[in-house]
Amino acid sequence: MLKLEMWPITHLFLLLAPSWTSPGSVVSGTTVSSTQSITDGEPSLLSAFTVPAAFPTSVFQNYYVTPRPTTDSQPQPVIIDPVSNVTFPFNLTNPDRTPTHGLDPILYPPALANLTYKDANTLVHDAINSIWAILETNTSDNCSKCTASLLVGQTVARFAPARLPEVMISLCIGTGFQTAAVCEQTYQAATYGAPWTQVLTFANVSGLDGQYICAWLSPTFCPPPTVVPYKVQFPKPRPEKTKTPSRSGKRVKVLHLSDLHLDTRYKTGSEANCTAGMCCRISSTHFSNLNSTQAVTNQPAPLFGSYKCDSPYYLALAALQSILPLTGVSTENPPAFTLYSGDLVAHEIESASGREYVHSTEVSVWQMFKAYIGGPIYAALGNHDSVPTNLESPHSIDRNGPLGQQFSWHYDHISKLWEHYGWIDNATQTQASLHYGGYSIGHPLGLRIISINTDFWYQANNFAFLHADNPDYSGIFSFLVEELQKAEDEGQRVWIMGHVPTGWQGQNALPGGSDAFYQIIERYSPHVISNVFFGHTHEDQVSIFYSNNGTLQTAYDALVTAWTGPSLTPLTNLNSGYRLYEVDTGTWEIFEAYTYYADVNTFTTLNGTGPVFQLEYSTREAYSPAGDWPEGEPLNATFWHRVTEAMEKDKGLVSLFNTYQGKSSIRSPNCTSDACAAGKICYIRSGSTALGRACPQGFGSVQSPYTGVNF
Numbered sequence: 001m002l003k004l005e006m007w008p009i010t011h012l013f014l015l016l017a018p019s020w021t022s023p024g025s026v027v028s029g030t031t032v033s034s035t036q037s038i039t040d041g042e043p044s045l046l047s048a049f050t051v052p053a054a055f056p057t058s059v060f061q062n063y064y065v066t067p068r069p070t071t072d073s074q075p076q077p078v079i080i081d082p083v084s085n086v087t088f089p090f091n092l093t094n095p096d097r098t099p100t101h102g103l104d105p106i107l108y109p110p111a112l113a114n115l116t117y118k119d120a121n122t123l124v125h126d127a128i129n130s131i132w133a134i135l136e137t138n139t140s141d142n143c144s145k146c147t148a149s150l151l152v153g154q155t156v157a158r159f160a161p162a163r164l165p166e167v168m169i170s171l172c173i174g175t176g177f178q179t180a181a182v183c184e185q186t187y188q189a190a191t192y193g194a195p196w197t198q199v200l201t202f203a204n205v206s207g208l209d210g211q212y213i214c215a216w217l218s219p220t221f222c223p224p225p226t227v228v229p230y231k232v233q234f235p236k237p238r239p240e241k242t243k244t245p246s247r248s249g250k251r252v253k254v255l256h257l258s259d260l261h262l263d264t265r266y267k268t269g270s271e272a273n274c275t276a277g278m279c280c281r282i283s284s285t286h287f288s289n290l291n292s293t294q295a296v297t298n299q300p301a302p303l304f305g306s307y308k309c310d311s312p313y314y315l316a317l318a319a320l321q322s323i324l325p326l327t328g329v330s331t332e333n334p335p336a337f338t339l340y341s342g343d344l345v346a347h348e349i350e351s352a353s354g355r356e357y358v359h360s361t362e363v364s365v366w367q368m369f370k371a372y373i374g375g376p377i378y379a380a381l382g383n384h385d386s387v388p389t390n391l392e393s394p395h396s397i398d399r400n401g402p403l404g405q406q407f408s409w410h411y412d413h414i415s416k417l418w419e420h421y422g423w424i425d426n427a428t429q430t431q432a433s434l435h436y437g438g439y440s441i442g443h444p445l446g447l448r449i450i451s452i453n454t455d456f457w458y459q460a461n462n463f464a465f466l467h468a469d470n471p472d473y474s475g476i477f478s479f480l481v482e483e484l485q486k487a488e489d490e491g492q493r494v495w496i497m498g499h500v501p502t503g504w505q506g507q508n509a510l511p512g513g514s515d516a517f518y519q520i521i522e523r524y525s526p527h528v529i530s531n532v533f534f535g536h537t538h539e540d541q542v543s544i545f546y547s548n549n550g551t552l553q554t555a556y557d558a559l560v561t562a563w564t565g566p567s568l569t570p571l572t573n574l575n576s577g578y579r580l581y582e583v584d585t586g587t588w589e590i591f592e593a594y595t596y597y598a599d600v601n602t603f604t605t606l607n608g609t610g611p612v613f614q615l616e617y618s619t620r621e622a623y624s625p626a627g628d629w630p631e632g633e634p635l636n637a638t639f640w641h642r643v644t645e646a647m648e649k650d651k652g653l654v655s656l657f658n659t660y661q662g663k664s665s666i667r668s669p670n671c672t673s674d675a676c677a678a679g680k681i682c683y684i685r686s687g688s689t690a691l692g693r694a695c696p697q698g699f700g701s702v703q704s705p706y707t708g709v710n711f
Contacts, residue, residue, distance in 0.1 A: 049325040051318040051610030059317065059371045064090040067313070074266050074303075075313050079360050079367075083416045088360040093264040098283050104355050104387065106194045107406050108161035109201040109398070120160040127156045128170055135175070143222035146214035150205035157200040164200065165193025191350035191388055192462070198393070198403055199462045212465040212510070227511040227690050228469050232477060232519045235485045242527035245493060248586030252336035252445065255329055255373065256579040258535035259567035261384065262365050263346040266301070266312035273299035273308060277349060280309035302603040304611050305576070307667060310346040311569045314610070316365070318598070319568055319576060320372040322613035326596055327580045334374025336583070337443060341535030341565050342382025342454075342499030350388050358387055359413060366417055376423040379414075380451045381437040382499040382535060383458055386410045390460040392436055392453060394474035397466065411437045438476065440483040447495060447530075447588050448487050452476055454498035454534075457513025464510055471512040477520065484524045493530045493588040501534040501564055503543045504683045505700030506692025508536065514689040521545045521687070525559040526637070530588040532560060538567035538574055539661045539702060540595060544637050544644075545687040553685050555645070558637035562687060563593070566663050570600045572703045575663035577616065589634035593619040597663040616664055626653050644681045651677045662702035669702060673710040 055067035060077035067075035074095060079088045091097060115123065131149045134140075140148070156164045165187050172183035187193045203209040214222035267282050274284035280301035299306070305315040324330040344365045345358055362385075369377055383390045386407055395404040415432035418424045424432070424441055432439040436453035443449060455461045456474040467473040480496070487494045502514040509517075521529060525545065532545075541564035546557045566577035577597035581590045598611040619635055627642035647653045654677040655670070662668035671680060675696050682695035698708025 045328055046325045048612055048614035049322045050612050051321050053606075053608055053610050055314065056317055056321065056371075059368055074268050076264075077313075077364065079364050081359060081363050082420050083413060084359075086359075088356065088363075092356060092360055095265050095267040095270075096282055098352075104190070105406075106189050107198070107403060108194055109157070109198055109403060111161055112158045115160055120163055123156060123160050124163050124167055127152050127167055131171060132174075142220060143211070143214060146217070146221040147205060147210040150200065150203070150210050150213060154200045154203070154205050157197045161197045161201065162189070164197040165189045168193060168196060185349065185351050188351070192391075195388060195391055195393075195462060198397065199465060202397060202466055204467075208468040209465050212468050213462075216459065216462070216465070224693075225468070225511065227515045230469070230471055230512055230516060232472075232481065232516050232523070234481060234523055236488075238523055239488075239527075243491075244527050245491070245586050247584045247589070250585045251582045251591060252585055253327065253329055254581040254583050255323070255327070255335045255338040256341070256533065256563070256565045256581060257338060257369075257568060258341040258565035258578075259343040259382070259538050259569055260316055260365060261310040261343055261346050261567070261569040261571065262316055262361055263310035263312055264361060264364065265346070265348075266305075266309065268303050268312070269297070269300045271297045271299065272301040272306035278310075278347065280306055280312070302606070304603045304606065305570055305600060306603065307570050307573045307600055307665075310571050311576070315570075315576060315598075316368060316568065318610050319578060319613065320368060321610075322596065322598075323372060323578075326613060326615065327594070329373065329580070331372065331374040335580075336445060336585075337375050337449070338369075338373055338377040339449075339495075339497055339533055339565070340369075340377055340379040341497055341533050342380045343384045343535060343567075344382070345384045347384060347571065348389075353387050353389070355387055355409060358385065358410065362414055362417060366421060370421055376443070377418075377421070378423065378441065378449050378451060378497065379418065380497045380499050380535070381410075381414070381453050381455070383455050383460065385414070386455075390455065390458060391463060392455040392461055392474075393463045394456070394466065396473060396475070397463070407436070408433070411435075415439070435479050436474065436476065438479060440486075442492070445585050446492065447585075448483070448492045449495050449497060450480060450483050451497045452480055454500040454509075454536075457502065457509045457517065458500045459508060459510050464513070468510070468512060471510070471516040477513075477516050480520060484520065484528055488524060488528045492528070494524070494528050495531050495533065495588065496529060497533045499534060500536045501541070501543060501562060503562070503687040503689065503692045504537070504541060504564075505679075505695060505697060506686065506689040507700065509689045511689045515549075518545065518549060518688045521560060522547055522549065529560050531590060532562035534562055534564045535567070537564055537701070538569060538571065539564065540566040540577070540579075540663060541661060542640055542684055543687045544640050544685050546637075546685070550685070550687060550691050553641070555638050555641045558641040561635075561637045561640050563590075566595060566597070573662070573665055573667035574703060575600050575665045576611075576613075577663040584634070587634070589636055591620075591634050593635060595619070595660065595663070599664070599666075601666045617660055622656065622660070623653070626650060640684065644684050647677065647681050654680050658702065665702070669704075669706050671699065671706075675699070675708055675710040676706060678711075679708060 062078040065076035130152045134145050134148045168187040169183050173180045211222050211225050215224045266280050270285040272280050303314050329335045345361045397403050411433045415429045419429040428439050428441050438452040440450045456476050500508050502509045502517050543562040545559045546553050568576050575597045580594045582592040595616045597616045598613045623643045626646035658671035676699045679696040679699035686692040699706050
């Protein structure tokens with residue numbers, strides 16, 4: 001159970017500060033006072049903490065804009081990159097300036113011929129006319145039209161690659177696929193135009209690759225492809241007799257943070273309820289006239305954040321300040337380690353992002369984490385942690401040439417930051433640079449943590465459509481299997497961490513990659529793999545992996561659990577939260593999980609204080625009674641399956657899970673229908689895309705009203 005360790009004398013004065021007195025939090029339907037012990041009979045930690053209003057200026061040495069709690073001021077710290085020694089300029093994040101894309105390299109595949117300007121014009125003109133003719137024919141279905149159009153586009157990509165973006169923009173606008181502004185923004189060369197040119201150059205557009213591309217563009221073009229048979233190759237067969245290490249009886253704390261999405265351009269007082277683009281930005285705000293500085297807003301952006309916005313500095317540091325009083329974890333009393341399951345960078349539009357912007361955010365976030373959290377922080381890369389968003393290209397796209405290395409700037413930089421802060425060693429940094437930011441590292445207490453780049457199974461990564469019949473085209477699964485085999489040979493326990501979940505309702509991971517991961521989980525669980533951790537959805541979710549590819553979903557067949565960490569960002573319609581695990585150091589099983597949150601709905605009414613972060617729930621207290629789970633047993637896959645069995649008998653338990661899924665957000669839809677309950681239970685039992693797609697749809701996310709139909 002959670003125990004309060006002795007705090008250093010420098011923190012004791014905080015116990016007497018008024019900001020430590022706050023309302024009780026709700027745990028499994030019961031009110032817990034601020035001074036009551038989180039677990040009975042153990043030393044007390046606060047169950048709620050009111051963050052001071054004042055910004056903790058000591059986190060950064062210097063500021064372009066000094067923080068002050070007014071209606072128009074977010075801090076603008078001076079960020080110095082410890083790897084490159086670059087000082088990032090104020091204009092990069094100036095909230096009063098509409099940002100533009102940086103001068104990043106634009107890469108095209110080599111042209112198959114050296115066309116003259118006139119010939120290239122003719123090729124483009126003929127291609128556009130040919131595609132229009134294909135689209136206007138009445139003799140083909142939409143999927144055939146789409147793949148035929150891709151063949152025409154592929155010719156332009158291969159012979160005049162720099163001209164393909166203008167073809168895509170022309171067709172996007174002409175067909176009304178998107179607005180003209182969105183078409184220009186999306187398909188210009190500096191955003192997705194050049195990457196799409198690479199994809200079309202190398203794709204098998206007449207085969208599975210083309211079906212994936214067309215289904216991604218619109219499900220009305222082609223239906224989403226199903227799983228294509230693929231067998232993961234393992235160095236050794238699964239041992240006939242497997243042995244799991246004994247429990248040590250010693251428990252340590254592990255912190256799980258995810259999806260901060262720091263918005264360094266957040267503008268306090270700007271429009272927080274915009275209808276397009278990034279809210280809480282100068283670009284989302286109307287003014288009384290062209291020359292006016294007076295904003296006209298329906299909902300001014302609060303200092304600490306809002307439901308349709310990413311995290312401002314004030315919210316990021318409020319969450320970090322709450323960790324010590326709520327969990328006992330600090331720089332002086334560190335957890336065993338911290339997991340960060342991806343997405344540091346805001347949901348920035350591509351035309352306003354760039355490498356420099358990503359680097360400055362990375363440095364800023366890690367510096368804040370370092371100021372409040374001791375011990376190693378192990379991270380996975382998220383789909384928003386690179387430029388353009390969602391994209392990662394496999395090294396094999398051009399045999400490790402310029403296109404295969406086009407994102408190495410990111411892997412090199414962020415892994416060197418991890419090394420700089422002492423979280424990984426040089427050998428691990430080299431490994432992370434090679435494996436797309438993924439790495440395998442042994443913790444001194446005996447656990448092996450394997451971080452992988454899940455963008456290679458993410459359905460929004462256009463490069464993942466290449467060689468779609470081979471989910472391991474990037475090599476991430478070969479790397480994962482190699483590291484798991486080493487762990488099995490050495491009798492090590494493993495935690496796997498990534499960003500994009502493989503299951504739930506089946507809308508995030510490509511079927512092939514999801515199926516390959518499921519095969520790997522089944523091969524090495526539960527004797528090697530103890531737990532899996534994801535982020536990305538911003539919601540509090542779990543998924544169970546079963547034996548036999550999930551065809552037998554019983555408590556006996558439950559193998560391992562994937563924990564999806566709640567996001568720190570409120571986007572969209574969520575509260576801000578994080579989690580702490582209590583873990584046995586022998587088996588690395590989780591025995592308790594505490595989730596903490598701040599109610600974003602209160603941020604507009606804060607007066608003289610910061611937000612209240614509080615204990616939302618204890619997983620054991622919330623679900624163990626209904627699942628009839630013994631006190632001394634871990635919160636493993638069998639536990640979670642028993643919870644789903646209890647949910648089948650009690651829709652109230654599903655409703656509770658639904659509340660926690662949105663971190664108790666007032667904006668979450670209710671889950672009271674039979675169809676919603678069946679959907680939630682099915683999602684929890686779905687560790688793969690194929691399983692998730694077979695569930696009742698329309699009840700997966702609490703960020704908007706449910707669209708599913710009741711039975």
